[in-house]
Amino acid sequence: MADDGLLVNFDIPTDAFTINHTTFKGGHWKDRLTAKKAAAYGRQKAAGIVNFQASDRGESDLRPAKRQKQSEGNHVASNSLKREVISSLFTYNPVSSTKPVEKPSNGEEVPIEPSNAPEADVLSSFTGLGLSTTLASHLQRKLNIKAPTAIQRKAIQQLCADDTDAFLQAETGSGKTLAYLLPIVNRIMQISKQMKAAGQNFTRESGLFAIILAPTRELSKQISTVLESLLSCCPWVITSTVIGGEKKKSEKARLRKGLNILVATPGRLADHVNSTDVLDLGKVRWLVLDEGDRLMELGFEKDLQRIIGALNMRARKALEPPIAGLPEKRTTVLCSATLKADVEQLQSIALKQPVSIAVGADEAAGNTDVASQVQAFSAPAQLRQGYAIVPAKQRLVTLVALLKQTFKRKGSVMKSIVFIDAADSVDFHFEVLTRGASQPTLSENVANPAVNTKGSEFRNTKPSIPQGQTIAESHTEGRGTFSGKDNEVRVFRLHGSLHQATRTSTLKAFSDCAQPAVLMATDVFSRGLDVPNIDLVIEYDPPASKDDHLHRIGRTARAGKDGRAMVFLTPGCEEGYINILKEGRPRTLTRHEADELLKKGFSPATGIVSAKSWAEAATEWQLDVERWALEHPKHLEQARRAYQSHVRAYATHVSAERGIFDMQQLHLGHLAKAFALRDKPANIGVPGQRPGKSTTKARPRAASATVKRSRTDDDADTGAAVDEADAKRKMREKMRAMGGVSEFNLG
Incomplete structure (x- = not known):
């Protein structure tokens, strides 16, 4: 047969005809499995394809080594402990599902009349409203105030x-x-005049x-x-x-001297009602x-009931001697910018046949029924509102870009x-x-409240920057981020975990600051x-409810000013x-x-602006923050705690908005980059409590109800956790006084 040039190359396994593939039957399944593995190992050894890097138990690994999975467009670096991910700011970001609505341009923008400004009507002077001439003047x-x-x-x-x-409601x-x-x-003031006319002296003890x-x-x-x-x-x-x-001792001293008007928080006043x-x-x-809906949201309902109950009981007692001009009944005023779900509950607790005093676009004239006048109050008309569609990866750099643009020109904001x-x-x-900013001098500091508890008054006339253990290295000038030599911006922070x-x-320092400032x-x-x-006002994190949104943005555009x-x-x-x-009808x-x-924020001040230039500047800033966090364990822990707290807070949105803020749709990996983290979300964990927080656990409420602890005037804030070490010491002293009896040998 002639050779036609066709080459036939069949690869036949060497054991195809020489080794019998025995079927194992009977016995325990573990014995059968062991026999199968032994036979397979023998065939592989004979063929010279045994993976000797398998486990020491003699198990074979016929599968090729797994390829390390790389995230979309990401460079992956791994080590024996964890995997570090350095992702790009501008790749694999989700696309917006909505499109901006283009409004037709009608030429120049028509100025909007402020809705919360003082009235210009001359007839609306204070004297014509019933105030005394002394107070109006x-x-x-x-x-x-004109x-x-x-x-x-x-x-x-x-x-x-x-x-x-009265039920008082108006916009922020x-x-x-x-x-x-x-x-x-x-x-x-009228009561004081009538008391003087009746031969009575009006003092703080009145x-x-x-x-x-x-x-x-x-x-x-x-x-x-x-x-x-x-x-x-x-x-x-x-x-x-x-x-x-x-300390309550200081508050009791003020109450003992006498007061005519008292401003208080419900929890503290309820404690004084019971013990003072x-x-x-x-x-x-x-x-x-004031802010009645917030009082209910923070859980002050029982304290309010206790205070109002005490007021009702003590108001029934006849005054001896009677005070001239003092009304016979008490007037209760409930006020807020938003009162919706808690209106009827608040009314049942505090109000009796209230008169509604409301100012809004949908005001119902002549209607005195509070429940029927729940209105959808909007923000001030002159407030210019906006929203930014920002991928989770770019949140941090976008915030910095916005602040850079905001404070670019001196005097603009x-x-x-x-x-x-x-x-x-x-x-x-x-x-x-x-980071990298200059620290305030010692002469500008307020005494550390954790060390010096004699007060928090300013030691100089300049707006000073407070320091303390809970805010170490804080309140400095942020020159390195969005400040410049010509326009320095001070940065402050404020939250409920700081000392009072x-x-x-x-x-006070933020209010009195005469130069540009940012408050976090x-x-x-x-x-x-x-x-x-x-x-x-920048809502970097969306509010937990739309009412909170209205109160947040209400910090600007006040009293007729723009914002x-x-x-x-x-x-x-x-x-x-x-x-x-x-x-909100903005x-x-x-x-x-x-x-x-x-x-706008990362483009160079001079030269040609290109997409590459500002994108590279934003990327370099982000990578610099990530390197800064990795180099400082303290800040890396801060970043991880911040990430965890943000994810927990994200789940606290009101039920009506859970479909909008859906935890299942939250990209945790992209979100971690906004906190300068390169860890996988599963590896982000911080043991223990946040710095500055007490490690002692508060006694359970059920147990504390059965144990009454005597409180003296020197006790600190109401509701503070009992020092566990001090309690153990007192218990040991009590046991020694009883002759060495302990809880282990009683009976």
Whole structure:
């Protein structure tokens, strides 16, 4: 047969015809499996293909070694302990599912009339509303308040004329604090005049006539400051605060001296109602519940019931001698910018047939039914709102880019607030924004509250930067991040885990700061606080509810001034939050893209701007932060704690918004990069508690109910955990006194 050039090459196994493939039957299945493996090992050894790097048990590994899995477009570096992932900022990011709506341009922008500004009508002067000429003149000459706002006009007219309960509701920044303080101060000034006419002296010992309750210490301090400014025209009326943060002995001393108006937090006041005999509530005729919905959200319902019950019981006792001009019944005022689900519950606790005092677009004229007047109050009309669609990877660099652009020109923006959902996250972002910054001098520092407990007053006239163990290396000038030599920006942080002295001094320093400043804060700053010259509010983490959103953005555009607000949203399900933003009926709602913000923030000041230039600058900044975190174990731990706290906080959104903020849709790997982490999400774990937190566990509530511990005047804050070591020491001393008996040999 002729050779046609066809080559046949069959590869036949060497054991195909020589080795029998025996079928193993009978016996235990483990014995059969062992026999199979032994036979397979013999065949492989004969063929010379045994993998001698298999286990020492003689097991074979016929499969090839697994290829190390690489994430999409990521460079993977591994070691024996963990895998480090360095991913790109601009690859494999989700695409936005919504598109911006283009509005037709009508030429120049029409200015929007502020909705919370003082009224310009001359007839709306304070004297025409029922205030005394002394108080009205003090407002105009000393406090530079020329005319009331709409809510102030309605509230002052109602509360000065009648002694009925009131339900006060208006948008943020409209002056609700003065709306209830002015009628109270005016009525107490009238009582002092009538007492003088009746031959009675009005002093601090005349009695406590008004109590104002607020949910946070910061808001209580602010209310007290406004009240003191009003009372400067009548210094015989004495006011003070009972808010915790100091020993009860000091608070009892103030109550013992006598007060006419008391500003307090519910938990602390409820404790004094139970344990302080010098606190006489029999003459209280005005009770104000400021930010009433927040009081309920924070769990103060039982404290409020205890306080109101004590007021009702002691008000029934006849006053001896009677006070001239004192009303017979108590007036309770409930006020907030948002009152929705808790309206009926609050009404049943505190109000009796209240009159609604509301100012809004949908105000129902003449309707006095509180439950039927739950209105969807919007933000101030002049507030320009916006949202940014930012992939999870780019959150940190986009925030920095936005702040760079905001403070690029000197004098354009004075102050900004960045709202973050957790205290650990505030600490981490504060360290990121202030790394490499200069430290304040010793003369600018406030005494360490953990060392010196004699007070937190400023030691100089300059706005000083508070220091303390819980905020080590904090409150510095962030020159290295978004400040420049021509426009230095100070960075502050504020959250509920700080010492009270530090919180108070930080807020004061931020308020008094005369240069551009940024405050990193949790929602402890979102309610009622009034700081001048806040031009921009950034919601870096979306709020837990739409009511919280309204209070957050209400820190700007106050009293008729302009302001801007922006919330960060990730592409995907979070874009459903845009519809919730529209429910507030904003006059403007602008969309921003991450690339747009990054380009403005990281583009060079001079030269040709290209996509490569600003993208490389943003990437280099991100990698620099990641290297900084890896080089400092302290900051790496901060980043991990911040990541964990953020994920936990993400799951706390109200049930109505769980479909928008869906944990199942949250890309944990991309989110970790926003916290400068290169670990896999499964490897991110921090043992123990956060720094500065007590390691002693509080006694269970059920057990503490059966054990009564005597409290003296020297006891610290109510609700503090019992020192476990001190309790054990006292127990050992008690056992020795009983002759060496212990819990192990009783009986």
